[in-house]
Amino acid sequence: MTALATQPIARTIDARGSFCPGPLMELIRGIRESTPGTVLAVWSTDSGSKTDIPKWVEKAGHRLIGVFDRDGYDEIIVEKTH
Amino acid sequence: MQRIVILGGGVGGTLTANLLVKKLRRRIDRGEISIIVVDSTGQHVYQPGFMYIAMGGERAANLQRPERSLLDRRVQLVIGDVVAVDEAAHSVTLGDTRTLPYEYLVLATGSRIVPEEIEHFDQEAHHFYTAEAAEKLRAALDQFSGGRIVIGIAGMPYKCPPAPLEVAFLIEAELRQRGIRQSSTIDFCSPIGRAFTIESVSEMAAPILERKGIELHTFFNVEAIDPEHKVVMSLEGEELPYDLLILVPPHKGQQFLIDSGLAPAPGGWLPTDRATLQVGGRPNVFALGDATDLPLSKAGSTAHFEAPVVTERIVAAIEDREVDHRRGDYLGKVMCFFEIGDGKGTLLQFDYEHPPKPPKPNQLWHLGKIVFNKTYWHTVPKGRV
Numbered sequence: 001m002t003a004l005a006t007q008p009i010a011r012t013i014d015a016r017g018s019f020c021p022g023p024l025m026e027l028i029r030g031i032r033e034s035t036p037g038t039v040l041a042v043w044s045t046d047s048g049s050k051t052d053i054p055k056w057v058e059k060a061g062h063r064l065i066g067v068f069d070r071d072g073y074d075e076i077i078v079e080k081t082h
Numbered sequence: 083m084q085r086i087v088i089l090g091g092g093v094g095g096t097l098t099a100n101l102l103v104k105k106l107r108r109r110i111d112r113g114e115i116s117i118i119v120v121d122s123t124g125q126h127v128y129q130p131g132f133m134y135i136a137m138g139g140e141r142a143a144n145l146q147r148p149e150r151s152l153l154d155r156r157v158q159l160v161i162g163d164v165v166a167v168d169e170a171a172h173s174v175t176l177g178d179t180r181t182l183p184y185e186y187l188v189l190a191t192g193s194r195i196v197p198e199e200i201e202h203f204d205q206e207a208h209h210f211y212t213a214e215a216a217e218k219l220r221a222a223l224d225q226f227s228g229g230r231i232v233i234g235i236a237g238m239p240y241k242c243p244p245a246p247l248e249v250a251f252l253i254e255a256e257l258r259q260r261g262i263r264q265s266s267t268i269d270f271c272s273p274i275g276r277a278f279t280i281e282s283v284s285e286m287a288a289p290i291l292e293r294k295g296i297e298l299h300t301f302f303n304v305e306a307i308d309p310e311h312k313v314v315m316s317l318e319g320e321e322l323p324y325d326l327l328i329l330v331p332p333h334k335g336q337q338f339l340i341d342s343g344l345a346p347a348p349g350g351w352l353p354t355d356r357a358t359l360q361v362g363g364r365p366n367v368f369a370l371g372d373a374t375d376l377p378l379s380k381a382g383s384t385a386h387f388e389a390p391v392v393t394e395r396i397v398a399a400i401e402d403r404e405v406d407h408r409r410g411d412y413l414g415k416v417m418c419f420f421e422i423g424d425g426k427g428t429l430l431q432f433d434y435e436h437p438p439k440p441p442k443p444n445q446l447w448h449l450g451k452i453v454f455n456k457t458y459w460h461t462v463p464k465g466r467v
Contacts, residue, residue: 019377021274025238028273028303028317052275059301060318 009077012041016073020048024056034080042076050074084115084400087174087184089164091121091149094371094385095190096463101393103154104465110156117157118182124149124161128458130382133245135216137252142213152463167342186366186396189352191339193241193372193380197331200236202307207329211241222326228262229325232314234271236304237332241372241380243279246330247287248421254294255423269322271302282437283430290422304329335373351375357411359392368392379416386462387415419451427451
């Protein structure tokens, strides 16, 4: 259970073990395949994802719900807004 | 008889076949082992040369030789399209229904470009990932007399990661030499948050882009091309008008790998162990070169350094001995030259644990790349370097 139980995660992208820019590219593919309003979570073990993905989300105009430290990986939750 | 079937006659497949012969010559001569390379055309193409067709000075005819001429005579060459791998039967099926049984399978099947995944790509965008496309780009550059050039990457991963930056640098130098730099703009679009995936290379390239007046657009993931208004649009909402559009096309692995259950859709990249190069934990199936899902450059250099690893692992299995880990573990080694224009280049050398520290660009590294390109046929495929 994440801290955002009220925000249902429609799709989780497990990019653990993938290196930059793998997790970002996986998220972009997920965003392309989703409809506006969809919440996606990316799991990444690449330390760069914590900064790269929020920067991309800002530029692309989507909504960053949060970046969370999990057990050995980071979870980045994003809502596709348009 | 133990049969080693190698799919693909590029750098990885050809070099692996020849290295296996060096280690297994006697067993092959005694009829205990057979090595078969399957290639769809029977022609070995030196793809890094395509960029030089576009940038002038290279001809397509110089970049192709019969695969047969590069293989040891003990290697059998089969020309045909692979349509399926049947893991249960340990066999490969070709388009003409021939089947090739194997004990060991090497997947050196490369990558393929899929420009059709972006509407209007073929009509509007130039690229340099085939000889024909590179010739068309050369012709377009010859006709270019000033205007807006947009260079970008329309999908990741792609072959030869430095190539789009190199093309930007080389075109900038060419426009200057032709006296049309002042009447031109060059935009470079990167899908990620910097100029290049590897941070140290990005730190080297970004100031060069700035010095050359090439505008860097980060997080530009090509979404659509508007041929009527000559505008390329990004997923992130940016729009760039162009007179000449140069895009790296999207790449994928081979469809039959997805159809055979060896690689996941949609990318088709083989799940490959970063050290053993085994595919999906299978003890007798290996992958190298562009076909893998490893987080490394898709480049001939990668295949070049992976081939001895695959060779050692297959030879160890055949000889029923432990793998020599000095030769049988891949550490991620890659080495490639990087053109920056005006007759200068640098060198990217790295592995999984050590990012590249590119030396200051100079003429030596540019000449190194030219010499390497010219001597390739006599060195790399035959295992001499």
